[in-house]
Structure formats: C-alpha cells, structure tokens
Amino acid sequence: MLQACVVGVILGLSIVISADWNFLKCFETEKKCPNENVSFWLYTRDTEDNPTNLNMFEPDTIDRAPFIPGRPLIVLIHGYTGHRDYAPNTSIRPAYLADGEYNIVSLDYNPLALEPCYYQAVRNLPTVANCTAQLLDYMIERRMFTLSDIHVVGFSLGGQTSGMIGNYLRAGKLQRITGLDPAKPLFITAPSEFKLDQSDAEFVQVIHTDVFARGILHPSGHTDFYINGGVEQPGCSQQTTMTTGECNHNRAPEYYAESIATEAGFYGYRCAHWYLYMLGMCRVDEQSMIALMGAHTPNTTRGLYFLNANSQAPYAQGKDFSRRLDFVAPS
Template identity: 50%
Template sequence: MSYKLLAVFFLCVSKGSALFNDNCVVPPLICPNKNITFWLYTRANENNPHELKVSDTDSIASAPWVKNSPIKVLIHGYTGHKDFSPNTEIRPAYMECCNYNIITVDYNKIALEPCYLQATRNIELVGMCLAQLIDEMVQNHNFQLKQFHVIGFSLGGQTAGYLSNYLKSGKLDRISALDPALPMFATSDKMKKLDFNDAHYVDVLHTNALAKGKLETSGHADFYSNGGVVQPGCKSTKNQTKSGCDHARAPIYYAESILTTTGFYATRCYSWITYIIGLCNLFPSSEEVLYGEYISRNTTGIFFFSTNSEPPYARGSMIKTGRS
C-alpha cells in the first residue's frame, strides 16, 4: 500500500471518516472565492485590518499602505484563521520591528476539522486566489513583485507552492516555509508541493519532521532545529499534543528571529542522516549562518541549530562560544 493510501486510511479512522462528512467541502477552482479573504495590517490599522478584494479594486487603492515598504504575506495552516498561528506570533513581531505591510490570508472555512483531506486539496484554490490578488496589485496598482515575501506555516507552506503555479506576474522573490505539512505531500510531483523553484529564494524550517512536517529538503536552504523532529521543552498538555507543540515551534522561532539580538546560528551538514548518526559532530563545520528573517541569500544547503527549551529560544553563535 502506498504512503498516500496509508495516510488516507489513518486520517479517515482518526477523524471520523472525514471523506464522507457533509461539512467537508472542496469548492471549484474559481476566484475570487467567498471562503478566502485577505486582510492588510499596518501600524496605522494594527487593530482594525483592512480587507482587500480583487472584485473591488478600490479596496486595494484605498488601503492604508506603507508606500514602498516590504509586503509580508502570512498563510496559516489546517484549522487556522487570521488570528491564529503564524499570525499571532509573526505579525506582532513585524509590528514591533518595522513599518511593513502585512497581508494575512484567511481560508478557515475550507480548512476546518475534521476535513484535513479536503483542506489539502483546497490549498490549491487558496494559492490560485492569492496569485490573483498579487497579480492585480502588480499589474494594476504599481506594486513590485520584489516587495512580496510569503511566509507559510504547515499547510500554508505548501500553499506557497501552489501560489507560484498560478502567478502570472513572474517569480516570487522569497518564500519562507515553516515546517511545511507532510501528510498528503509525500509526492515526486513538484507542482503539488513546495520546492526551491517556487521563488528566487526559498528557506525552510523543519521542527516536526516525519510527523506533521516534512523531512525532505524543499528549499534553497533547509534548517533543522534540534534535529528537526522534536523540540526541547515540548510535552503533551490538555490543549496540545507533543507533536503539535513541536510543529508550532516553527512560527515561534521565526517570530523570535525578527527581533532577537542573539540570533539562531546554524552549521552546515551534508545530510539529515549524517547529522543523526553523529558524523557532523565528529567533523564539525567551521561555517555558521544566521537563520530567520535576516538570512543571507547566499545561504544554500542543509543546516542545523540548537535552541533553548524555553524562550528566548535563540542561543547565538555556537562556534564563538564553543557550545554544541
């Protein structure tokens, strides 16, 4: 039995046969779509987001844009919404550090529990409608494609891959994928998953590989925090599973990277297997790179870094301090 069939079986059993749940919908690939909304946040309207509508171009023209400033696009994952991770971690960090334009994508209505299988199909529609919005902004409202930086968590990371398939204005400048989702994305078809071709620069963080997140390298630079599978300090609670905690660390680490003066410094290793069997420690790299918001575009390859078990998570330079 293939991995995908096993995943379908597992999800159906664990989620009460969501394949046949009347509340689970897969809308047709038509944009704009009432199930997908876009919200602009700036320092001027941080608590009163402005809705952007392709069907109402005045909503774009009259929005409180910070002119010539970067545009950060945040995409949530399964069961998320505009006031859920990664928005709750990353949006406040940007508001504190910089006067940026933040566009939050909300597709909650087509990513509800227990409808994971449908949600994995629906993110193609989300990517398509987001591409329509960006094309409208670039082609008719004098925005530059280089202004856009897309940051997606879990299913949101995979959504960014679909976005690139439909974008007509050119190639995205940067995608940052935060523990991109694994279930139903174990495929060799690059059109159905995130990969390094989806933007001029794609950086990926892995925090719960082999469970909720992918182990496979998916970008120009892939970072595995604490080995990329489990995170220190995570445990099961009444509100969250251990795996859910590991997965949720991805947007938390990224948000901290925006403001930290300590920094998440990572070292290169040939592969994840090489790291796991300890060869990277036997032959440590003298190269150290910074992960997160301020990553250098020259950074390519596979990297590993350690974190603290509680905030602040960044540990700074391992080479300078002699820590491992």
C-alpha cells in the same frame, strides 16, 4: 431475538452516523477566483486592531487600502484548521509590526480547512494559491509593489500553499518564500507543482521542527534549517496545553517570529545530510560553515543547517561555540 438484532443495528447505525456527522461540512470549493471562501486582510501599525479587507470582488477596496508606500509586503498563510488570527499570524504579525513599518497581508481560508476535512483542505490549496496570485498580480500591475518587495511566509499547509502560488502568478517568480514546517500528510509523494520546492521562488527557506509527525523531513528549499534535528523541540515534552507534536509543529512560527528582532540570532551549522546529523557525524567547531536562520537569512544561503534552541523564549542561542562543541543528534 430478531427484535433485539434490529434494535442493535439501529443503534449501531446511529452511532456511525453521529461519528461521521462532522464530515458533512467537508467540501471542495469551486476552482475559481475571486472565491468567497478566501479572504485577505491588510495589517499595518496604524490598522493592527482594525485590518482592511482586500476584496477582489470589489477591487476599489484594494486601491483605497492604507498600504505603507516603500515598505515590504509580508504575506502570511495559515494551515489546517487555521484562520487570520491563528498561527503563524498570532506570533509573526505582531513581531513584524513591533520591529518596524510593514504591509502584512494575512490570508483566511478557514472554511476550506475545517476539521476533520484534511483531505478536502489539501484539495482546496491550489485554489487558495490561485486567489493569492490573483491579488499579488493586481497589486503589481497597479505598481503598488514589485516582486522584490514581497515575502510569502506559510506555515504547515500554508507552507505547501506558498509553493503553488508560482503556478498562477503572471508577474514572474516570487523573490522569497519561507516555509515553516511544511505539512507532510499527502505531500511526501506529491508532484512538485503541488508542494513547496526551490523552483517556486528565487530564494526558498524552510524551517523544520516536527519531521516525524506533522512536518515534512525532505529538504524543500535552497536552504533548510533543522532545529534539534527537526525531531522534538526543547521544552515540548513538558507542555500541558498541547500535545508534544502540536508543540513541535507550532515552534516553527515562534522561532521565525523571534528571528525578526533577536540580537542573539539563530545560527545553524552546515551538514551534508540529515542522516549524518542523526548519526552524530557533523563536526561543529570554529571552522564549521554557519548560516543565519529566519527573517534575515541572506538570499544567497544554500545547504542544510542544524541548530539547537532554548526550551523557552528567548529561543535563539546565537554563535556560542562553547555550548555546541558536543552538538550531536537528539537522544
């Protein structure tokens, strides 16, 4: 009996150790910049397939980088388990470069955001933000860009990271941030300096697509857009390659990517509160206040807006009032 118990304990411990083995790769990085776990990659039309590493350990790589003079700088920040060739980069970067000449910098902090290390990933975000601010300050000091040239676009954890950049940026306040379904776990009660809010840039736009799971529900910007209430995106329940929640969450960068060149446009209808929308109490007619969502949203836009999207690309429904007179909360 004793021998059997010993064998059982050993087997149990081996199972636990095996199950927890992946956690051994979780770590919190040194809070210093430059940081070997945070890299930056410049993409332009000419270098789309051969990006330039902007290495703060070797500033000459930045000085010699093939930036396009006079063109905007778009900074893309991925989320949990991501990298520079993961959402939002895979949809937004080619959409911008197909539309025109842009300087696009994709962050890669993958070593700090590995699965199953979500807690450590969140703890590492201030360092990612600090290193991003260091790069931006360097380029601004060299007069490569001004604050008005820069637009930071962050997805999920990247959305929350974008809000922390201002804690470290010496050059002044960012002009524009877009948060794509900013992450919810560990951020609901976080202090404002550790998450995205409207104090982080002159204009903060937030797009919500998965508020019951991965994304935050609470308004976080000067203007917040809730697609299908931010609850469940059309067509996601029929997805076979990913979970419904993952599909909902990933629609945020897909919608934004389409907004760069869409002729129809994503137009939201203003409502005072998410709960009023859910109760079907937001009037939608020709007198409703509307706003354009996405890459071309005017910096003066304010308030909460609600809109529907198609179940597959092209997602934008434009201003077709006849399709929206029965606009109510999702069932």
